[in-house]
Amino acid sequence: MPPLQLVWRNLLKRKTRFVLTTLSLAIAVFLLCVLQSLVVALNAGVKAAAVNRLIVQSKVSLFVYLPQSYGPKIEQVEGVESVMRWNWFGGYYQDPSNFFAQFACDQEKLRAIYPEIEVIDGAWEDFLTDRKACLVGEATANKYGLRVGDNFPIIGALFPKTDGTTWDFRIAAIYKSTKKNVDDATLFFHYKYLEQALESGEGSGPEGVGIFVVQTAPGADNTEVMSRIDALFEQGPQAVQSTTEAEFQAQFVSMIGNVPLFVSSIGGGVMVAILLAALNTMLMAAREQTRDVGVLKALGFGDAVVGNMLLMQSLAMCLTGGLLGIALAVGSEEPMSKMLGTVFPGYEVTQGTLLTAALVVVGIGFLAGIGPALRARSMSVIAALRRTG
Amino acid sequence: MALIQLRKVVKTYTRGGETLRVLDQLDLDMEAGGFYALMGPSGSGKTTLLNLIGGLDRADEGQIVIDGEDIAAMRGPELAEWRAEKVGFVFQGFNLIPVLTAQENVELPLLLTKLSRSQRREHAQTALELVGLGDRRTHRPSQLSGGQEQRVAIARALVSDPMLVLADEPTGDLDRKSADDVLRLLRQLNEQYQKTILMVTHDMAAAQQAKTIVHMDKGRLGSIEQLR
Ligand SMILES: Nc1ncnc2c1ncn2[C@@H]1O[C@H](COP(=O)(O)OP(=O)(O)O)[C@@H](O)[C@H]1O
Numbered sequence: 001m002p003p004l005q006l007v008w009r010n011l012l013k014r015k016t017r018f019v020l021t022t023l024s025l026a027i028a029v030f031l032l033c034v035l036q037s038l039v040v041a042l043n044a045g046v047k048a049a050a051v052n053r054l055i056v057q058s059k060v061s062l063f064v065y066l067p068q069s070y071g072p073k074i075e076q077v078e079g080v081e082s083v084m085r086w087n088w089f090g091g092y093y094q095d096p097s098n099f100f101a102q103f104a105c106d107q108e109k110l111r112a113i114y115p116e117i118e119v120i121d122g123a124w125e126d127f128l129t130d131r132k133a134c135l136v137g138e139a140t141a142n143k144y145g146l147r148v149g150d151n152f153p154i155i156g157a158l159f160p161k162t163d164g165t166t167w168d169f170r171i172a173a174i175y176k177s178t179k180k181n182v183d184d185a186t187l188f189f190h191y192k193y194l195e196q197a198l199e200s201g202e203g204s205g206p207e208g209v210g211i212f213v214v215q216t217a218p219g220a221d222n223t224e225v226m227s228r229i230d231a232l233f234e235q236g237p238q239a240v241q242s243t244t245e246a247e248f249q250a251q252f253v254s255m256i257g258n259v260p261l262f263v264s265s266i267g268g269g270v271m272v273a274i275l276l277a278a279l280n281t282m283l284m285a286a287r288e289q290t291r292d293v294g295v296l297k298a299l300g301f302g303d304a305v306v307g308n309m310l311l312m313q314s315l316a317m318c319l320t321g322g323l324l325g326i327a328l329a330v331g332s333e334e335p336m337s338k339m340l341g342t343v344f345p346g347y348e349v350t351q352g353t354l355l356t357a358a359l360v361v362v363g364i365g366f367l368a369g370i371g372p373a374l375r376a377r378s379m380s381v382i383a384a385l386r387r388t389g
Numbered sequence: 390m391a392l393i394q395l396r397k398v399v400k401t402y403t404r405g406g407e408t409l410r411v412l413d414q415l416d417l418d419m420e421a422g423g424f425y426a427l428m429g430p431s432g433s434g435k436t437t438l439l440n441l442i443g444g445l446d447r448a449d450e451g452q453i454v455i456d457g458e459d460i461a462a463m464r465g466p467e468l469a470e471w472r473a474e475k476v477g478f479v480f481q482g483f484n485l486i487p488v489l490t491a492q493e494n495v496e497l498p499l500l501l502t503k504l505s506r507s508q509r510r511e512h513a514q515t516a517l518e519l520v521g522l523g524d525r526r527t528h529r530p531s532q533l534s535g536g537q538e539q540r541v542a543i544a545r546a547l548v549s550d551p552m553l554v555l556a557d558e559p560t561g562d563l564d565r566k567s568a569d570d571v572l573r574l575l576r577q578l579n580e581q582y583q584k585t586i587l588m589v590t591h592d593m594a595a596a597q598q599a600k601t602i603v604h605m606d607k608g609r610l611g612s613i614e615q616l617r
């Protein structure tokens with residue numbers, strides 16, 4: 001063990017340099033945590049997906065609608081417990097920047113198929129009764145200061161009202177999801193409301209069903225059920241593709257591009273940058289301490305001990321910056337999650353993310369310190385002492 | 390038997406493909422309790438000789454037997470331990486650690502001993518008082534004058550009670566008054582505490598403080614003057 005005062009005091013000797021390097025480490029580690037947390041948020045839906053739910057979509061693309069008549073037919077397939085229609089509404093509240101998802105669905109089936117949706121204010125029964133009733137996620141309700149009983153006018157973008165007015169919803173209940181595959185920002189409303197408006201010409205937009213959410217019977221083999229459904233419509237008029245909920249969610253993640261790869265590339269770049277910053281600081285520190293290295297060796301301190309003095313400086317510096325960055329990530333979790341809110345639900349700084357960040361920090365501390373340490377270790381006493389002239 | 394015996398010691402340096410024989414078959418005996426001043430022109434190999442005797446560098450050939458041990462045959466870690474136990478160094482440029490206080494600098498060699506924390510502190514205080522700097526314990530080297538720095542360095546060299554003190558131009562960077570203080574201390578170490586001292590110097594007045602002056606030229610020993 002090298003004298004610990006030497007480790008700290010040499011680090012703190014150049015205060016500005018220490019503070020700047022530590023801050024850049026902190027910011028970089030913070031960014032790493034944020035990036036990783038975004039990936040976690042993206043994948044949260046995939047991880048939490050239910051095993052007894054299948055999604056039936058057009059084989060062509062998610063944006064091609066399916067005939068209404070498919071619902072009853074899918075319901076007849078062996079192993080299917082229940083089928084729910086599900087349409088992306090694509091509206092907004094007051095301004096297009098107020099983004100959150102809205103879905104039209106068969107409201108009476110929602111509760112059974114999605115037990116993770118828990119009403120925390122108002123009542124399920126109230127949501128089921130009237131056509132304009134809607135179920136709103138807690139995050140969205142909080143964001144716009146809405147309460148049960150409030151009216152919630154939504155401007156239809158994909159489904160505009162022919163007279164240019166808004167779609168009027170009444171908030172019957174507010175929910176919170178117990179699992180990550182359903183976020184707390186969504187508005188659910190009656191499929192019938194949409195269907196009737198389109199039929200009467202009150203509104204316009206694509207006809208047909210976006211996707212069918214299928215609940216399989218207990219004990220049913222998902223793979224077989226999926227191939228049965230796909231076989232049923234193989235001859236048209238519209239071929240379908242069934243997927244598990246997990247695959248369906250994963251498809252969204254990959255729609256934004258290969259996000260994990262993208263994020264790891266950015267993360268990798270950030271890591272290289274902080275490694276270079278730490279390395280630069282350590283090389284300067286090592287050069288300044290060359291004479292100390294010679295003195296310690298002359299006094300009889302071992303080569304390894306003297307090398308460790310520099311390695312420990314690097315580790316101490318990187319840990320200081322890293323822990324600061326990690327603290328920032330943890331401290332900013334709430335506000336970040338609020339800020340990303342309805343656009344990017346599920347932001348969470350997991351233990352795994354923190355552990356990864358900590359390992360990265362230790363790794364960088366080691367890499368930045370090992371070169372100077374080995375050099376100090378192998379340097380002869382007289383070479384080190386001569387450096388000073 | 391002499392405390393230090395050098396036999397046919399050869400040290401060469403290669404620089405730019407040229408081999409320079411800095412010490413050429415050097416024989417030298419130094420007695421325990423002696424105070425030797427090593428004099429000679431610049432480049433004659435004085436520092437090299439001192440470094441070999443102190444185990445900071447290795448000879449190419451020959452024997453260096455100190456207190457019965459051939460240090461030329463020791464391996465690196467063994468040699469480091471030997472240095473810690475037997476030798477105290479005083480350098481021309483003081484070579485204190487800038488981030489440590491005077492007290493901490495003096496305590497440094499004691500970290501390699503089995504002494505407890507409080508014993509280390511006590512020993513270091515005693516050493517600092519001996520060099521007249523008991524009231525400068527908490528000063529950093531940058532807050533001390535050159536003469537004071539060198540006295541702290543002497544305290545560091547003697548704190549572990551080595552038998553041998555090696556000083557390479559210890560007064561080279563000092564004014565006359567500070568130099569005299571340092572020389573008085575070295576003399577005290579020799580006379581009062583029986584330390585064997587080998588001091589490289591250019592300064593005739595400094596050399597006069599020693600008991601013996603060894604002259605050196607071009608890697609070979611010249612005359613030896615016995616003063617006292
Ligand atoms: N590490 C080294 N590499 C090459 N030459 C060296 C080295 N150290 C010393 N020398 C050379 O050896 C000679 C003796 O050096 P030194 O022992 O320092 O002399 P002195 O201390 O008597 O002035 C000089 O010519 C010097 O240039």
Ligand SMILES: [Mg+2]
Nearest residue numbers: 435436437557
């Ligand atoms: Mg010299």
